[in-house]
Amino acid sequence: MDERVREHAELLVDWSARVEAGDDVVVSVAEDAHELGVAVAEALGERGVNVTTLYGSDEIGRAYLKGAETRADGDNAEVPEFDNDPAVDRAIFEAADAYLRIGGGRNTTASADVASSTRQVYAKARKEVREARMDTDWVSTVHPTRSLAQQAGMAYEEYQDFVYDAVLRDWESLAAEMSHMKEVLDAGSEVRIVTERDDAPDTDITMSIAGRTAVNSAASVAYDSHNLPSGEVFTAPYDTEGEAFFDVPMTIDATRVRNVHLTFEGGEVVDFSAGAGEGALAGVLDTDEGARRLGELGIGMNRGIDRFTDSILFDEKMGDTVHMAVGRAYDACLPDGKSGNDSAVHVDMITDVSEDSFMAVDGEVVQRNGTFRWEDGFEA
Amino acid sequence: MDERVREHAELLVDWSARVEAGDDVVVSVAEDAHELGVAVAEALGERGVNVTTLYGSDEIGRAYLKGAETRADGDNAEVPEFDNDPAVDRAIFEAADAYLRIGGGRNTTASADVASSTRQVYAKARKEVREARMDTDWVSTVHPTRSLAQQAGMAYEEYQDFVYDAVLRDWESLAAEMSHMKEVLDAGSEVRIVTERDDAPDTDITMSIAGRTAVNSAASVAYDSHNLPSGEVFTAPYDTEGEAFFDVPMTIDATRVRNVHLTFEGGEVVDFSAGAGEGALAGVLDTDEGARRLGELGIGMNRGIDRFTDSILFDEKMGDTVHMAVGRAYDACLPDGKSGNDSAVHVDMITDVSEDSFMAVDGEVVQRNGTFRWEDGFEA
Structure with missing residues (x-):
């Protein structure tokens, strides 16, 4: 593992999230952010916290919303309906001390074909969950991926250097x-x-x-x-x-x-x-x-x-x-x-x-x- | 997508888990089970349920346990200590109606270097979470991966046929x-x-x-x-x-x-x-x-x-x-x-x-x- 991945993980856990022994920490790992997810899990194990790992996959998010659109079509509804109080998601963020979101998917346009009306009703329905999440000690970061390098118009190794120059600072x-x-x-x-x-x-x-x-x-x-x-x-x-x-x-x-x-x-x-x-x-x-x-x-x-x-x-x-x-x-x-x-x-x-x-x-x-x-x- | 992946997803959601609109469903997706995870998410979106997706990564599980071993070494403890009431994990399974575990990692021996004493204390500490999980309508399946094909001593496509012959039955x-x-x-x-x-x-x-x-x-x-x-x-x-x-x-x-x-x-x-x-x-x-x-x-x-x-x-x-x-x-x-x-x-x-x-x-x-x-x- 690139030593910078470990440094990134330790910075995230200690400097950014200020994790302490006994905390309940939720980590969300995007599709191609696995390596940083592993380094973060090891750091959290060392700190003596409980860890729950979510899969922050844009493709899974897109599939769920497309499925909801299919259901709405069958019901002749203009937009899908979503529960505005999803019990599990709410429970997670009400119980969590910290939330570490590690971005880095495989395709930054993974959900390009979801209607913006669908996104809007979903965002509205998830407002309370979002608020509960923002009441935790949340931190958002990204692992450098090829997809993000492509979005930046950069070579992969060049992009890794770019990310760590921005992240690993004093x-x-x-x-x-x-x-x-x-x-x-x-x-x-x-x-x-x-x-x-x-x-x-x-x-x-x-x-x-x-x-x-x-x-x-x-x-x-x-x-x-x-x-x-x-x-x-x-x-x-x-x-x-x-x-x-x-x-x-x-x-x-x-x-x-x-x-x-x-x-x-x-x-x-x-x-x-x-x-x-x-x-x-x-x-x-x-x-x-x-x-x-x-x-x-x-x-x-x-x-x-x-x-x-x-x-x-x-x-x-x-x-x-x-x-x-x-x-x-x-x-x-x-x-x-x-x-x-x-x-x-x-x-x-x-x-x-x-x-x-x-x-x-x-x-x-x-x-x-x-x-x-x-x-x-x-x-x- | 192989049509059999969609059939597998629909069988899992409808026949196995009997998911109904309004349910709160937790899906755990292993490292290489992404494709089935996508198909399941789409089926669940169509059924009108709330979905929470966990990342069931053996490598992340191993990293967490190795981190805990490092902490124990620093404390001169024989085995790591784990919280037996992790708040987030408990909240998830208490709130969930169904739990769909989709196995299929990248390496079936991913956690080979974790001491069996560590596994034991961890399994004991997670007993209540496991029981809460088993009180849901849980179903365990696997997506055919190259790692499982290797464990079976089979070619990848041969193994896919094997899995779907076993799964897609009357x-x-x-x-x-x-x-x-x-x-x-x-x-x-x-x-x-x-x-x-x-x-x-x-x-x-x-x-x-x-x-x-x-x-x-x-x-x-x-x-x-x-x-x-x-x-x-x-x-x-x-x-x-x-x-x-x-x-x-x-x-x-x-x-x-x-x-x-x-x-x-x-x-x-x-x-x-x-x-x-x-x-x-x-x-x-x-x-x-x-x-x-x-x-x-x-x-x-x-x-x-x-x-x-x-x-x-x-x-x-x-x-x-x-x-x-x-x-x-x-x-x-x-x-x-x-x-x-x-x-x-x-x-x-x-x-x-x-x-x-x-x-x-x-x-x-x-x-x-x-x-x-x-x-x-x-x-x-």
Whole structure:
């Protein structure tokens, strides 16, 4: 076994999930993530925890939804019906202390032929399970697979190097750096982001962050951070106004989506377009009321990630980018006991801010052309 | 997809598990059983049930146990300690209506280097989870894999044909035939089995079955039968006396075991030997008190199985064989609310009765040289 697989497993278990003896840990292993699953199981055995292993297979998920579509067809129903309180799934996440999701399937478009209406009713029905899962110490990571390498347009070994450069970092040191950005956001009331590039529509968007707490997302539940890799600072904005253009391509429900343009009025998306995949975008925005409001503003600060790979786990953390998500907000950004924007979806969209751009908090520029105020070469 | 995979899936869901809309079904998919897992998920989606998919990976199980051994070494403990009430696993099986186990790993000896003492303490700690699992409508089957083909000494396509010949049968018709054997055992008090072959030690063993109910194991929970394929009639004997020789090789805890000889006195194994793998056999018998008593007597009646393949799921069902298991008895053989022999293990051992043998119930021969009393050519 590649020594980096073991290092990844130990980082996931100890730094990210903070697993302790006696915990009940649920691990979900994707089709081609077996090797990391094995390394994680060994680490968890050493830590003295109970382990339950789920099979996170996209092909099995797709087959189940296709079967449900066949049933709906037989019943002359427009969309399948799903139980909104599946007893076993609920029991699992109510009993679990931690949930480690190891992605890495065989085909990133494995469920391309599931109707978006089916996905939507399923996502709605599974809302309570999702909430129970997010109440655990959950962490999402991926094992580098050939399918993800292909999605990134990279050779397999090249992609392995890319993943481990992003994952196997000095997280304490990055957390210290990110704390500057968190301080600015915690003290601020309004964020404005502007890009003015010749080759793309302008972005000029403002949002309120008053009363919200930013998360220093250092890839550990101890920082309210649930991705490995991470390396972003994010908060939960509201009252969004203006226009935003997202030039980084992404994949929504197995559909390639490019050049998304959103117009916000009174906190809601009132107009949208996409250069490709507009139908998938429309499906997301129509999921529920909260799907038209922002749930997240994130500032990517992981400079170990040096390129876009069409994987949101990595893309949104890349230095010199910001991202906004429509849909669900994270409770960690709200005062204790309060919840932010509610939705069955959370879809991130990314803008490159390395050039011809600035971000200002309460009128004061904090990042220009990718360089932060506390970095060398910053120009207010 | 091979059409036989879909037929296998539908047989498992409908005939075996009797799944109904609204059920909560847990499916465990082994490493190389993905294809059958996909077909089962689609069938379950069509039936309108909730599905939770576990990853039944032997390599992950082995890694967890090796991790626990490392922890024990660090603590200077002789054997690892395991929680005997793992919250998530218990919650899963308490909430599940049905449990479908799809075997088919990549290496039948995947956990060969786990100490048998570790297996024993782990099996003991997981006793309550196992009992909760057995309180569901559980069914165990396998997907034909290259690893199982190798264990059988067969080519891959040849092995696929073997599996589907055994599985895709007319189960109602076989159930009708097996009902004769069940009637004999239900009416009887004592079973005697004798083999007298020139090339092997004799078997001459008697056991009581008074008050016990035989199971017509027709591969369906509706018959208290939990294996697909099945095709055996079994009961829960006690007060065993005599000697038994098991000439069919088997694998216990990844160790090849051959030519097991057991001597019973007062219902318990008082002497044992094996031509190979005696250590693994000793490990089983030493697990707990119940591991030295018989939990099962089974009569193989599936003539779709035409050879031994070193897989107990198939071998014990083969026509012209009988098997006895040390360890746990099945509740279905006991009066309502009562339990039979209790143990953390259940290990089946098989004798070929096609020649120089007979089985008598209360002194009357019911099978001689493989031929049953109700079949042509039977000689009392």
